Amino acid sequence: MIIDINFIGLILASIMASAVPLILASCGELITERSGVLNLGVEGMMIIGAISGFALMTVTGSLIIAIVGAMLAGVLISTIFAFLTQTLITNHVATGLALTIFGIGISAMIGKNFVGIPGKEFPVLFEGLKDTIPLLGPILFGHSIVFYFAFSLPFITSYFLKKTKIGLIVRAVGDSPESASNQGINVRLVRYACILYGGAMSGLAGAYLSMIYTPQWIENMTGGRGWIALALVVFSTWNPIKILIGAMIFGGLTIIQFHMQAIGVRIPVQFLTALPYIVTIIVLVVISRDSRKIRLSTPSSLGKSFHKDN
Amino acid sequence: MIKIVKRDQPSRAIFFLTPILAIFLTLVAGGIIFYILGFKPFEALKFFFIVPIADKYGFSELLLKATPLCLIAIGLSFCFKSNNWNIGAEGQLTFGAIVSGGVALLFYEQEGFYILPVVILAGAIGGMLYASIPAILKTYFNTNEILVSLMLVYVSKLILDYLVVGPWSNPEGFNFPETRQFSDSAKLPLLFEGLRIHAGIFLALAAVVISWFVFYKTYLGFQMKVSGFSLKTAKYAGYKGKKMIILVFLISGACAGLAGVGEITGPIGQLHREISPDYGFTAIIVAFLGRLHPVGIIFASLVVAITYLGAETAQIFMQIPKYTGQVFQGMILFFLLASDYLLFFKFKFIGSKK
Numbered sequence: 117m118i119i120d121i122n123f124i125g126l127i128l129a130s131i132m133a134s135a136v137p138l139i140l141a142s143c144g145e146l147i148t149e150r151s152g153v154l155n156l157g158v159e160g161m162m163i164i165g166a167i168s169g170f171a172l173m174t175v176t177g178s179l180i181i182a183i184v185g186a187m188l189a190g191v192l193i194s195t196i197f198a199f200l201t202q203t204l205i206t207n208h209v210a211t212g213l214a215l216t217i218f219g220i221g222i223s224a225m226i227g228k229n230f231v232g233i234p235g236k237e238f239p240v241l242f243e244g245l246k247d248t249i250p251l252l253g254p255i256l257f258g259h260s261i262v263f264y265f266a267f268s269l270p271f272i273t274s275y276f277l278k279k280t281k282i283g284l285i286v287r288a289v290g291d292s293p294e295s296a297s298n299q300g301i302n303v304r305l306v307r308y309a310c311i312l313y314g315g316a317m318s319g320l321a322g323a324y325l326s327m328i329y330t331p332q333w334i335e336n337m338t339g340g341r342g343w344i345a346l347a348l349v350v351f352s353t354w355n356p357i358k359i360l361i362g363a364m365i366f367g368g369l370t371i372i373q374f375h376m377q378a379i380g381v382r383i384p385v386q387f388l389t390a391l392p393y394i395v396t397i398i399v400l401v402v403i404s405r406d407s408r409k410i411r412l413s414t415p416s417s418l419g420k421s422f423h424k425d426n
Numbered sequence: 427m428i429k430i431v432k433r434d435q436p437s438r439a440i441f442f443l444t445p446i447l448a449i450f451l452t453l454v455a456g457g458i459i460f461y462i463l464g465f466k467p468f469e470a471l472k473f474f475f476i477v478p479i480a481d482k483y484g485f486s487e488l489l490l491k492a493t494p495l496c497l498i499a500i501g502l503s504f505c506f507k508s509n510n511w512n513i514g515a516e517g518q519l520t521f522g523a524i525v526s527g528g529v530a531l532l533f534y535e536q537e538g539f540y541i542l543p544v545v546i547l548a549g550a551i552g553g554m555l556y557a558s559i560p561a562i563l564k565t566y567f568n569t570n571e572i573l574v575s576l577m578l579v580y581v582s583k584l585i586l587d588y589l590v591v592g593p594w595s596n597p598e599g600f601n602f603p604e605t606r607q608f609s610d611s612a613k614l615p616l617l618f619e620g621l622r623i624h625a626g627i628f629l630a631l632a633a634v635v636i637s638w639f640v641f642y643k644t645y646l647g648f649q650m651k652v653s654g655f656s657l658k659t660a661k662y663a664g665y666k667g668k669k670m671i672i673l674v675f676l677i678s679g680a681c682a683g684l685a686g687v688g689e690i691t692g693p694i695g696q697l698h699r700e701i702s703p704d705y706g707f708t709a710i711i712v713a714f715l716g717r718l719h720p721v722g723i724i725f726a727s728l729v730v731a732i733t734y735l736g737a738e739t740a741q742i743f744m745q746i747p748k749y750t751g752q753v754f755q756g757m758i759l760f761f762l763l764a765s766d767y768l769l770f771f772k773f774k775f776i777g778s779k780k
Contacts, residue, residue: 156572196760205770206763209511209572213710214763218756224749225463340580347573386588393577400569407568
């Protein structure tokens with residue numbers, strides 16, 4: 117049997133494509149968590165982004181408006197979370213859960229009129245270069261702009277956190293809000309910003325799903341990706357570069373599942389579908405087993421409310 | 427001028443009043459949403475919250491929906507009180523239903539008084555087994571129970587799907603994704619002729635009584651409360667933290683499993699793909715709305731159950747999408763959390779100085 121080298125390239129490219137929403141949402145949530153806020157509403161913000169993007173694209177016909185609109189929708193809904201957790205000092209876990217339930221409900225409500233409408237073709241870049249290099253061609257070229265953005269985001273995020281002043285402030289707020297506050301940093305403001313940024317990235321991840329990956333609106337189409345994104349942040353031990361690795365593993369599991377079905381592997385399809393969730397659990401166990409290591413890398417104030425008495 | 431002042435002590439009266447405020451605010455916001463969608467707000471709210479329970483049948487449906495919510499929420503209150511975030515009750519419900527459904531299928535076309543208790547017990551054990559996974563991983567491997575319990579929800583639904591499509595599907599069922607109907611001895615008895623409300627409600631009421639007793643009359647209840655306030659204190663007092671984590675997960679898994687049994691041996695009578703309209707997730711809201719208090723949870727489960735019925739009625743009569751129910755559920759929790767602010771802070775009116 118001759119294995120076409122370009123075929124391997126195509127499989128790798130499809131793995132990368134399915135990793136895109138995970139990378140986007142995880143990198144967003146990573147910044148949120150680095151500032152000390154645990155937002156469990158990723159799934160809700162993602163699905164809101166998905167329907168907003170698709171709806172705006174259908175109504176306005178403009179892809180740019182749709183993408184930007186989806187991000188703004190993510191920002192908007194995360195504002196609820198930010199207001200509750202930061203201004204009204206509510207519990208992060210409960211508020212995040214409410215956000216997810218609310219988001220799924222709202223998206224289905226808006227999406228009612230968009231079921232069954234075909235999506236639009238999203239333009240890809242460097243299409244012509246795809247066949248110029250074997251193996252690498254399909255991996256590097258012929259993707260949407262969101263794809264390229266997603267794969268550069270972990271590096272940008274890493275640079276931002278390590279090398280910029282604002283990145284340092286975010287980390288300071290997450291590790292010790294009291295001392296940051298004493299230094300004159302407005303903890304609440306920084307956390308607001310980080311939450312809204314996380315919302316924007318989740319919104320973009322959702323829009324990628326409904327506009328590029330499977331260009332249509334299906335109820336509940338995020339299918340737990342938001343939760344896997346949350347798990348990826350733990351997996352990465354809050355290091356953006358490792359998110360890239362994790363997202364590729366999970367993307368790989370999703371894609372391999374399809375190929376195993378295609379070549380007729382006799383495993384019930386449900387078990388293959390369950391694989392990413394089971395692997396997530398196993399990976400979490402392996403990562404968390406060493407409690408000392410995880411404590412060192414977890415933002416110290418993660419999930420804890422901060423209130424400055426005035 | 428209004429000034430926000432921190433209360434010396436959280437107000438106990440407000441603790442139980444804010445849920446009512448939250449429900450009121452949800453109605454107002456719901457009315458606004460209906461208005462935006464182009465409906466008359468009051469009419470829509472009437473269809474949502476009053477029409478569904480206006481007759482005997484509606485009231486029975488309300489109790490039918492409130493039963494699993496109450497049961498699961500009672501179980502969750504054990505976890506939440508002690509700072510354990512089990513959010514995978516939906517998975518524990520599903521797995522409980524799978525185990526008890528499997529046992530019920532073993533007794534296919536058999537009759538006997540002993541069958542139902544065995545089926546019920548199997549459901550509780552199934553739920554406990556499934557809840558023990560996040561509990562054990564949390565205690566011995568330091569793994570985040572939120573993510574594990576949630577991932578297991580997806581896994582349980584896929585197991586159920588596999589079983590009803592594959593090995594357990596009804597041989598005479600024309601390949602429909604469902605099992606055989608359980609025999610009558612494996613079904614919970616109906617309470618009234620012509621209504622769907624079944625004996626499962628007694629399971630929920632028993633859970634309420636038992637949980638009240640445990641919370642307020644036993645040493646375990648006290649330990650749970652202390653651990654909920656401060657894990658450090660609990661450790662200092664020498665409580666066996668790991669044992670307690672596993673125990674509260676088992677209790678809440680058993681309750682969720684029983685809720686699953688109630689569904690499949692009650693109104694459904696077989697296993698199929700959709701055995702629960704996300705009761706396990708909604709029960710989280712019920713637990714909070716009821717303030718993790720057994721009696722509060724009874725009221726909260728009734729209120730939240732209306733959102734299920736209302737969504738169905740509103741869909742039929744006004745073509746309002748049924749997901750409005752979820753929107754309402756999310757809003758209730760938002761408003762409840764927000765009004766908690768009043769627990770710790772109060773507004774003080776200060777006359778402006780001239």
